[in-house]
Amino acid sequence: MTFDHIYHTHKKLVYNLALQYVQNTEDAEEITQDVFVSIHHGLDSFNAQSKLSTWIYRITINRSLDFVKAKQRQKRFGFLTSLFYNDSNDVKHDTPHFDHPGIQLEHKESLAALFKHINQLPDNQRTALILSKIEQQSQADIAEVMNLSAKAVESLVQRAKINLSKKLNSNEGK
Amino acid sequence: MNNQQLDSNLDLLKQITKVEASPFLITRIQQKINNTYYTKLSPRLAFGLSASFILLVVLNIAVIAMYHNNTKQEPNLVQSMNLMPHNSLYR
Numbered sequence: 001m002t003f004d005h006i007y008h009t010h011k012k013l014v015y016n017l018a019l020q021y022v023q024n025t026e027d028a029e030e031i032t033q034d035v036f037v038s039i040h041h042g043l044d045s046f047n048a049q050s051k052l053s054t055w056i057y058r059i060t061i062n063r064s065l066d067f068v069k070a071k072q073r074q075k076r077f078g079f080l081t082s083l084f085y086n087d088s089n090d091v092k093h094d095t096p097h098f099d100h101p102g103i104q105l106e107h108k109e110s111l112a113a114l115f116k117h118i119n120q121l122p123d124n125q126r127t128a129l130i131l132s133k134i135e136q137q138s139q140a141d142i143a144e145v146m147n148l149s150a151k152a153v154e155s156l157v158q159r160a161k162i163n164l165s166k167k168l169n170s171n172e173g174k
Numbered sequence: 175m176n177n178q179q180l181d182s183n184l185d186l187l188k189q190i191t192k193v194e195a196s197p198f199l200i201t202r203i204q205q206k207i208n209n210t211y212y213t214k215l216s217p218r219l220a221f222g223l224s225a226s227f228i229l230l231v232v233l234n235i236a237v238i239a240m241y242h243n244n245t246k247q248e249p250n251l252v253q254s255m256n257l258m259p260h261n262s263l264y265r
Contacts, residue, residue: 029199
Protein backbone atom coordinates (compact mmCIF):
# COMPACT_ATOMS: atom_id res chain seq x y z
CA MET A 1 0.00 0.00 0.00
CA THR A 2 1.55 3.32 -1.07
CA PHE A 3 1.60 6.52 0.95
CA ASP A 4 -0.32 8.39 -1.78
CA HIS A 5 -3.11 5.82 -1.65
CA ILE A 6 -3.31 6.08 2.15
CA TYR A 7 -3.37 9.88 1.93
CA HIS A 8 -6.20 9.98 -0.60
CA THR A 9 -8.34 7.42 1.24
CA HIS A 10 -7.85 8.85 4.74
CA LYS A 11 -7.28 12.61 4.34
CA LYS A 12 -10.95 13.43 4.97
CA LEU A 13 -11.04 11.26 8.09
CA VAL A 14 -7.89 12.84 9.56
CA TYR A 15 -8.80 16.43 8.71
CA ASN A 16 -12.35 16.19 10.05
CA LEU A 17 -11.33 14.40 13.24
CA ALA A 18 -8.67 17.06 13.89
CA LEU A 19 -11.33 19.73 13.28
CA GLN A 20 -13.49 18.27 16.07
CA TYR A 21 -10.61 18.82 18.52
CA VAL A 22 -9.47 22.30 17.48
CA GLN A 23 -12.52 23.75 15.65
CA ASN A 24 -10.52 25.83 13.23
CA THR A 25 -9.19 25.06 9.78
CA GLU A 26 -5.68 26.42 10.24
CA ASP A 27 -4.89 24.22 13.24
CA ALA A 28 -6.67 21.20 11.73
CA GLU A 29 -4.49 21.50 8.62
CA GLU A 30 -1.36 21.67 10.75
CA ILE A 31 -2.42 18.52 12.66
CA THR A 32 -3.27 16.76 9.37
CA GLN A 33 0.22 17.52 8.06
CA ASP A 34 1.84 16.15 11.23
CA VAL A 35 -0.34 13.03 11.15
CA PHE A 36 0.62 12.18 7.57
CA VAL A 37 4.31 12.83 8.24
CA SER A 38 4.04 10.39 11.19
CA ILE A 39 2.21 7.88 8.98
CA HIS A 40 4.96 8.19 6.36
CA HIS A 41 7.68 7.55 8.94
CA GLY A 42 5.81 4.74 10.68
CA LEU A 43 4.50 2.93 7.64
CA ASP A 44 7.34 0.37 7.64
CA SER A 45 6.82 -0.46 11.30
CA PHE A 46 3.01 -0.55 11.03
CA ASN A 47 1.69 -3.69 12.65
CA ALA A 48 -0.71 -5.20 10.11
CA GLN A 49 -2.56 -7.05 12.86
CA SER A 50 -4.57 -3.92 13.64
CA LYS A 51 -6.68 -2.14 11.04
CA LEU A 52 -5.01 0.69 9.14
CA SER A 53 -7.90 3.05 9.92
CA THR A 54 -7.64 2.23 13.65
CA TRP A 55 -3.92 3.06 13.55
CA ILE A 56 -4.64 6.34 11.73
CA TYR A 57 -7.41 7.21 14.19
CA ARG A 58 -4.98 6.68 17.09
CA ILE A 59 -2.28 8.85 15.54
CA THR A 60 -4.78 11.62 14.78
CA ILE A 61 -6.24 11.58 18.30
CA ASN A 62 -2.79 11.66 19.92
CA ARG A 63 -1.54 14.43 17.63
CA SER A 64 -4.68 16.49 18.19
CA LEU A 65 -4.48 16.18 21.97
CA ASP A 66 -0.75 17.04 21.90
CA PHE A 67 -1.49 20.05 19.72
CA VAL A 68 -4.22 21.30 22.06
CA LYS A 69 -1.91 20.90 25.08
CA ALA A 70 0.89 22.76 23.30
CA LYS A 71 -1.53 25.59 22.47
CA GLN A 72 -2.62 25.79 26.10
CA ARG A 73 1.01 25.95 27.24
CA GLN A 74 1.64 28.71 24.69
CA LYS A 75 -1.39 30.58 26.02
CA ARG A 76 -0.15 30.35 29.61
CA PHE A 77 3.31 31.48 28.49
CA GLY A 78 1.69 34.34 26.58
CA PHE A 79 -0.07 35.45 29.75
CA LEU A 80 3.22 35.41 31.68
CA THR A 81 5.11 37.36 29.02
CA SER A 82 2.30 39.91 28.81
CA LEU A 83 2.84 40.62 32.53
CA PHE A 84 6.46 41.60 31.88
CA TYR A 85 6.19 43.14 28.41
CA ASN A 86 3.05 45.23 28.53
CA ASP A 87 4.55 48.13 26.56
CA SER A 88 3.58 46.70 23.17
CA ASN A 89 0.05 46.54 21.79
CA ASP A 90 0.89 43.68 19.43
CA VAL A 91 -0.82 40.35 19.91
CA LYS A 92 2.09 38.01 20.70
CA HIS A 93 0.11 34.79 21.25
CA ASP A 94 -3.15 34.60 19.36
CA THR A 95 -6.11 32.88 20.98
CA PRO A 96 -7.79 30.09 18.98
CA HIS A 97 -10.94 31.20 17.19
CA PHE A 98 -14.02 29.11 16.39
CA ASP A 99 -14.01 28.49 12.64
CA HIS A 100 -15.50 25.04 12.00
CA PRO A 101 -16.42 24.78 8.30
CA GLY A 102 -18.65 21.74 8.89
CA ILE A 103 -21.11 23.69 11.05
CA GLN A 104 -24.06 25.47 9.48
CA LEU A 105 -24.49 29.12 10.32
CA GLU A 106 -27.77 28.64 12.23
CA HIS A 107 -26.09 26.19 14.66
CA LYS A 108 -22.81 28.05 14.95
CA GLU A 109 -23.57 29.92 18.16
CA SER A 110 -25.06 26.98 20.09
CA LEU A 111 -22.35 24.56 18.91
CA ALA A 112 -19.59 27.04 19.77
CA ALA A 113 -20.98 27.14 23.32
CA LEU A 114 -21.23 23.36 23.44
CA PHE A 115 -17.67 22.86 22.13
CA LYS A 116 -16.40 25.31 24.74
CA HIS A 117 -17.57 22.83 27.40
CA ILE A 118 -16.53 19.70 25.47
CA ASN A 119 -13.01 21.14 25.25
CA GLN A 120 -12.85 21.27 29.05
CA LEU A 121 -13.61 17.55 29.47
CA PRO A 122 -10.80 15.11 30.38
CA ASP A 123 -9.01 13.76 27.26
CA ASN A 124 -10.51 10.26 27.27
CA GLN A 125 -14.09 11.50 27.88
CA ARG A 126 -13.67 14.10 25.15
CA THR A 127 -12.36 11.50 22.68
CA ALA A 128 -15.14 9.03 23.51
CA LEU A 129 -17.76 11.76 23.04
CA ILE A 130 -16.28 13.00 19.75
CA LEU A 131 -16.03 9.49 18.31
CA SER A 132 -19.53 8.47 19.39
CA LYS A 133 -21.53 11.68 18.83
CA ILE A 134 -19.76 13.42 15.94
CA GLU A 135 -17.91 10.65 14.12
CA GLN A 136 -20.81 8.30 14.95
CA GLN A 137 -18.57 5.31 15.40
CA SER A 138 -19.89 2.11 16.96
CA GLN A 139 -18.97 1.33 20.55
CA ALA A 140 -16.87 -1.63 19.39
CA ASP A 141 -14.88 0.56 16.98
CA ILE A 142 -14.31 3.23 19.63
CA ALA A 143 -13.18 0.52 22.05
CA GLU A 144 -10.65 -0.71 19.49
CA VAL A 145 -9.32 2.78 18.77
CA MET A 146 -9.06 3.69 22.45
CA ASN A 147 -7.76 0.27 23.45
CA LEU A 148 -10.57 -0.18 25.99
CA SER A 149 -13.50 -2.50 26.53
CA ALA A 150 -16.91 -1.57 25.12
CA LYS A 151 -18.23 -1.17 28.67
CA ALA A 152 -15.44 1.25 29.53
CA VAL A 153 -16.32 3.32 26.46
CA GLU A 154 -19.98 3.37 27.46
CA SER A 155 -19.02 4.54 30.94
CA LEU A 156 -16.73 7.25 29.50
CA VAL A 157 -19.54 8.61 27.31
CA GLN A 158 -21.93 8.59 30.29
CA ARG A 159 -19.42 10.43 32.48
CA ALA A 160 -18.79 12.92 29.69
CA LYS A 161 -22.54 13.58 29.47
CA ILE A 162 -22.82 14.05 33.25
CA ASN A 163 -19.87 16.46 33.28
CA LEU A 164 -21.27 18.37 30.31
CA SER A 165 -24.65 18.63 31.98
CA LYS A 166 -23.01 20.02 35.14
CA LYS A 167 -20.98 22.55 33.14
CA LEU A 168 -24.02 23.66 31.12
CA ASN A 169 -26.10 23.96 34.31
CA SER A 170 -23.48 26.09 36.04
CA ASN A 171 -23.28 28.23 32.93
CA GLU A 172 -27.05 28.74 32.95
CA GLY A 173 -26.86 29.79 36.60
CA LYS A 174 -24.45 32.63 35.80
CA MET B 175 -30.60 21.03 32.38
CA ASN B 176 -32.26 17.60 32.16
CA ASN B 177 -31.14 14.60 30.13
CA GLN B 178 -33.54 15.32 27.30
CA GLN B 179 -32.22 18.84 26.85
CA LEU B 180 -28.67 17.58 26.92
CA ASP B 181 -29.46 14.89 24.35
CA SER B 182 -31.07 17.43 22.04
CA ASN B 183 -27.99 19.60 22.47
CA LEU B 184 -25.72 16.67 21.68
CA ASP B 185 -27.89 15.79 18.67
CA LEU B 186 -26.75 19.08 17.16
CA LEU B 187 -23.29 17.50 16.91
CA LYS B 188 -24.71 15.01 14.41
CA GLN B 189 -25.49 17.93 12.09
CA ILE B 190 -21.81 18.65 11.63
CA THR B 191 -20.95 17.78 8.05
CA LYS B 192 -17.68 16.38 6.76
CA VAL B 193 -15.56 18.83 4.79
CA GLU B 194 -12.71 18.43 2.34
CA ALA B 195 -9.18 19.45 3.25
CA SER B 196 -7.26 21.96 1.15
CA PRO B 197 -5.99 20.47 -2.15
CA PHE B 198 -2.57 22.00 -1.44
CA LEU B 199 -2.17 19.99 1.74
CA ILE B 200 -0.40 17.09 0.00
CA THR B 201 2.28 19.44 -1.35
CA ARG B 202 2.92 20.81 2.14
CA ILE B 203 3.05 17.29 3.58
CA GLN B 204 5.54 16.14 0.94
CA GLN B 205 7.68 19.22 1.64
CA LYS B 206 7.59 18.44 5.38
CA ILE B 207 8.56 14.81 4.72
CA ASN B 208 11.51 15.90 2.55
CA ASN B 209 12.63 18.42 5.19
CA THR B 210 12.58 15.80 7.93
CA TYR B 211 14.81 13.54 5.80
CA TYR B 212 17.54 16.15 5.97
CA THR B 213 17.09 16.96 9.63
CA LYS B 214 16.43 13.40 10.80
CA LEU B 215 19.09 12.10 13.18
CA SER B 216 18.68 8.52 14.27
CA PRO B 217 18.90 7.92 18.05
CA ARG B 218 21.84 5.53 17.53
CA LEU B 219 23.81 8.13 15.58
CA ALA B 220 22.98 10.84 18.13
CA PHE B 221 24.14 8.56 20.96
CA GLY B 222 27.35 7.69 19.10
CA LEU B 223 28.15 11.34 18.37
CA SER B 224 27.51 12.51 21.93
CA ALA B 225 29.46 9.54 23.42
CA SER B 226 32.48 10.26 21.22
CA PHE B 227 32.31 13.97 22.13
CA ILE B 228 32.24 13.15 25.86
CA LEU B 229 35.15 10.69 25.38
CA LEU B 230 37.13 13.40 23.60
CA VAL B 231 36.53 15.88 26.42
CA VAL B 232 37.48 13.29 29.10
CA LEU B 233 40.69 12.38 27.20
CA ASN B 234 41.63 16.05 26.93
CA ILE B 235 41.11 16.59 30.64
CA ALA B 236 43.17 13.46 31.42
CA VAL B 237 46.05 14.59 29.17
CA ILE B 238 46.07 18.08 30.71
CA ALA B 239 46.04 16.61 34.24
CA MET B 240 48.92 14.25 33.40
CA TYR B 241 50.95 17.10 31.90
CA HIS B 242 50.49 19.16 35.08
CA ASN B 243 51.62 16.24 37.27
CA ASN B 244 54.74 15.72 35.15
CA THR B 245 55.77 19.38 35.30
CA LYS B 246 55.45 19.31 39.11
CA GLN B 247 57.74 16.27 39.35
CA GLU B 248 60.43 17.77 37.09
CA PRO B 249 62.38 19.89 39.76
CA ASN B 250 62.40 16.89 42.16
CA LEU B 251 64.02 14.76 39.49
CA VAL B 252 66.64 17.46 38.79
CA GLN B 253 67.49 17.75 42.47
CA SER B 254 67.56 14.01 43.14
CA MET B 255 70.01 13.42 40.26
CA ASN B 256 72.18 16.50 41.03
CA LEU B 257 71.62 17.92 37.60
CA MET B 258 72.08 21.53 36.60
CA PRO B 259 68.78 23.08 35.67
CA HIS B 260 70.50 25.54 33.26
CA ASN B 261 73.02 25.44 30.40
CA SER B 262 75.50 27.94 31.84
CA LEU B 263 78.64 26.14 33.10
CA TYR B 264 80.34 29.16 34.72
CA ARG B 265 77.76 30.43 37.06
